[in-house]
Amino acid sequence: MNKWIITLTVMLPTLIEIVDMTIVNVSLGHIRGSLGGAFEESTWILTMYMVANAVIVTITGWLSKIFGRRNYLILSISLFTVSSFLCGIAWSIPSIVIFRILQGIGGGGLQPISQAILLETFPKEEHGTAMAVFGTGVIMGPIVGPLLGGWITDNWSWHWIFFINIPIGLTSIIMTLLFIKDPPWAKKEPVKVDYIGLAAVSIGVGSLQILLDQGQLKDWFSSRLIQILTLVSVTSLFLFIVWEARSKSPIIDLRLFRYKTFSIGNGALFFTFFCLFGTIVLLPVYLQELMGYSAFLTGLVLGPGGIVTVISLWVAGRMVNKISPGLIAIFGLLINAIACYQMSKFNLQTDFISLVIPRVVLGFGMGFVFIPLTIVSLGQIKKEEMNMATSVISFLRNVGGSFGTAFVSTMLSRKAQMYQTYLSESLTPYDFSLQISIEKLKALVSLKGYSEPLLTQISQAAIYRELLRQAMMLSFNHVFFTLGVLFVVGVILILIIRGGDKTQKTDLFQSH
Numbered sequence: 001m002n003k004w005i006i007t008l009t010v011m012l013p014t015l016i017e018i019v020d021m022t023i024v025n026v027s028l029g030h031i032r033g034s035l036g037g038a039f040e041e042s043t044w045i046l047t048m049y050m051v052a053n054a055v056i057v058t059i060t061g062w063l064s065k066i067f068g069r070r071n072y073l074i075l076s077i078s079l080f081t082v083s084s085f086l087c088g089i090a091w092s093i094p095s096i097v098i099f100r101i102l103q104g105i106g107g108g109g110l111q112p113i114s115q116a117i118l119l120e121t122f123p124k125e126e127h128g129t130a131m132a133v134f135g136t137g138v139i140m141g142p143i144v145g146p147l148l149g150g151w152i153t154d155n156w157s158w159h160w161i162f163f164i165n166i167p168i169g170l171t172s173i174i175m176t177l178l179f180i181k182d183p184p185w186a187k188k189e190p191v192k193v194d195y196i197g198l199a200a201v202s203i204g205v206g207s208l209q210i211l212l213d214q215g216q217l218k219d220w221f222s223s224r225l226i227q228i229l230t231l232v233s234v235t236s237l238f239l240f241i242v243w244e245a246r247s248k249s250p251i252i253d254l255r256l257f258r259y260k261t262f263s264i265g266n267g268a269l270f271f272t273f274f275c276l277f278g279t280i281v282l283l284p285v286y287l288q289e290l291m292g293y294s295a296f297l298t299g300l301v302l303g304p305g306g307i308v309t310v311i312s313l314w315v316a317g318r319m320v321n322k323i324s325p326g327l328i329a330i331f332g333l334l335i336n337a338i339a340c341y342q343m344s345k346f347n348l349q350t351d352f353i354s355l356v357i358p359r360v361v362l363g364f365g366m367g368f369v370f371i372p373l374t375i376v377s378l379g380q381i382k383k384e385e386m387n388m389a390t391s392v393i394s395f396l397r398n399v400g401g402s403f404g405t406a407f408v409s410t411m412l413s414r415k416a417q418m419y420q421t422y423l424s425e426s427l428t429p430y431d432f433s434l435q436i437s438i439e440k441l442k443a444l445v446s447l448k449g450y451s452e453p454l455l456t457q458i459s460q461a462a463i464y465r466e467l468l469r470q471a472m473m474l475s476f477n478h479v480f481f482t483l484g485v486l487f488v489v490g491v492i493l494i495l496i497i498r499g500g501d502k503t504q505k506t507d508l509f510q511s512h
Contacts, residue, residue, distance in 0.1 A: 003121045007133055009175040010114040013077045014134075016168050017107035018141025020084075021050070023149035024100075027158040034158065037093035044097050047213040049104040050402070054209045055202050056108025058395045061388030062251045063109060068188030069387060070180050073113050074173060079106030081169030088162035111138070112390035119378060119386060120183065127375055128317030135313045135370045138397075139276075140306055146284060147299040183383070197243050197251040204236030205395075212402040216409045253388050256381070265377025266393060268329070268494070270400035272369050275486050277401035278408040278479070279340060279362060286476050287355070290348060290469060301355050305363030312367030325372030326494055332368030333490045335361060340484030344477045348469060408479050415475035423467050 024031070024046060032042040056063075064072050083102035090096035115134050122130040152160050211229040218226050244250040257263045287293040287301055312332075319328055339362035346355070374393070381389045 005179050006121045007118060009172065009179045010117050011133060011137055012168060012175070013080065013172040014110045014114040015137045015141060016165050017080065017110045018137055019145040019148065020103065020107060020165070021053070021141065022145030023161050024049075025146055025149065027149050027153040027161055030153050030158040031096065032093075035090065035093050035096065041093050043214070043217065045093070045100055047210060048097050049100040050213060051206045051209045052101045052104025053108045054395065054398060055205050056105050057112060057391060057398060058201055058205050059198070059251050059391070060109040060112045060394070061253075061391040064113065064387045066188070068182055069113060069116070070176065070182045071188065072109060073180065074176050076106050076109040076113070077169055077172050077176065080110070081106075081166055081173070084162045084165035084169065088159045112387065112394040115390040115394065116386045117180065120383065125321055128320040128371055129314070131371050131374045132313040132317035132367070135367065135374070136310050139309050139313070139366055139370065144306070147302065192249045194247050194249055194251050197240060197247055200236045200240035200243060201251055204233050204240055207233035207236065208399070209402060212406045215406055216413060220410065252392065253385070256385060256389055256392060259380040261376050261379055262381065262389065265373050266396050268373045268490070269377065269393065270396045271490055271493070272333075272373060273397050273400035274404035274407070275336070275483050275490070276366060277404040278483050279343070281405050282408055282412070282476060282479060283343070283359060286346065290473055290476070291350075301352070302359060304356055305359035307363070308360050309363035309366045312364045313371060314367070316367045316371035320372050320375050325376050328368050328372040330491050330494055332365045333487045335365030335368065337484045337487035339365060340480050340487060344481035344484065346473070346477065346480070348473055408483070411479050411482065412475050415478045416472050419471035419474040420468060423471055
């Protein structure tokens with residue numbers, strides 16, 4: 001079978017699943033207004049999809065054994081497609097939350113299964129190319145999702161962000177039936193259900209995802225809910241690790257971590273997506289909330305960076321067989337650090353081109369990090385272990401992104417409060433420049449016939465709003481700079497790994 005037909009078959013459903021992780025974000029206000037829900041209630045539309053998705057990603061390798069990989073792929077696409085239709089016709093917030101859970105269950109297995117099939121379809125010397133294809137979907141999905149969701153919602157209605165999945169899903173089912181076949185090691189086999197392990201990982205991962213999604217809204221550990229979720233998550237995951245280490249038919253084969261490169265590569269991917277998702281989340285918010293950009297203009301800023309990411313993925317895919325993956329990853333991390341430093345210099349008068357350039361630089365660096373770390377992580381994995389290994393990688397990559405999103409959201413909020421306090425200290429009634437600014441503003445609005453006390457009040461309010469914008473801008477600058485430092489820390493960690501391996505080099509520093 002032609003490898004590119006197989007590639008198209010598995011990447012179609014994977015791409016729409018990744019897009020669906022973020023496409024709802026920009027449409028949440030429209031959904032809430034249409035279905036009549038409160039803000040906090042509507043956030044569960046996002047959270048419960050991520051919870052269901054995270055749990056299923058973790059156990060995809062095990063589910064593939066139970067159903068057979070091809071059958072499970074068809075089942076996943078079918079459930080994702082049907083639940084997308086149900087989301088589109090939802091009549092209330094509780095109903096759409098339930099349907100989003102089903103959608104998350106259906107979509108959870110698509111990423112790891114697609115990655116496993118691609119790696120088996122392409123010969124080992126072309127694994128860089130295979131991961132370039134896969135990486136295009138993984139990295140472009142969170143960028144395309146919000147832009148596509150905003151355009152569809154503005155021009156059609158929020159229902160269509162779900163309905164567009166239906167023809168793609170049906171096409172994917174037909175193509176899977178025609179073109180995907182199971183090799184002997186991926187066929188259905190009798191598996192004893194480890195109920196304790198399944199319960200522990202589901203509760204642990206589900207609690208962790210809710211904790212990360214809701215933590216900032218609940219003010220973290222000042223909330224009783226967050227405290228309980230933390231205790232439940234830590235306890236369940238600890239129990240899961242202890243239990244699985246002794247299980248004869250584990251849900252997740254922890255013996256995969258006996259491969260040194262698998263352990264190192266997964267740790268590096270977790271760290272990388274922690275930082276990458278932080279930047280991906282921050283920039284659109286900065287553009288729309290502070291700069292006043294529309295969804296379309298935001299797309300024009302982000303779009304060139306996405307195109308450059310695709311190019312860098314393919315370049316890195318070709319380089320990984322000739323140059324040490326560790327050196328390629330270091331190069332990518334340093335490029336990302338430079339981009340974050342450029343973003344930390346943004347201000348409220350930054351022009352369009354100056355906003356685009358750092359995003360392009362960041363996009364260029366992304367491919368040079370994702371490809372080598374993924375190749376290294378799976379380099380020693382046997383074919384019969386590939387389904388389980390890609391599940392673990394997908395889980396840690398997604399959790400890294402969730403941790404990164406929670407980190408930057410919390411840091412942004414805390415630093416905004418700090419800078420607001422700092423700037424407010426200079427705004428006293430005795431400040432001469434403040435008095436002049438108030439008089440100028442009063443003169444501007446005096447033609448509307450307001451009374452003197454009201455003119456003063458309006459002018460002071462305008463100055464305070466500008467203070468809040470400036471405080472938020474400084475907060476963004478601080479967080480961007482911090483992410484840049486973290487990318488440099490990633491370089492140092494890779495160099496430490498290399499320096500600490502005195503007996504033999506790991507695959508991270510050998511060309512493939």
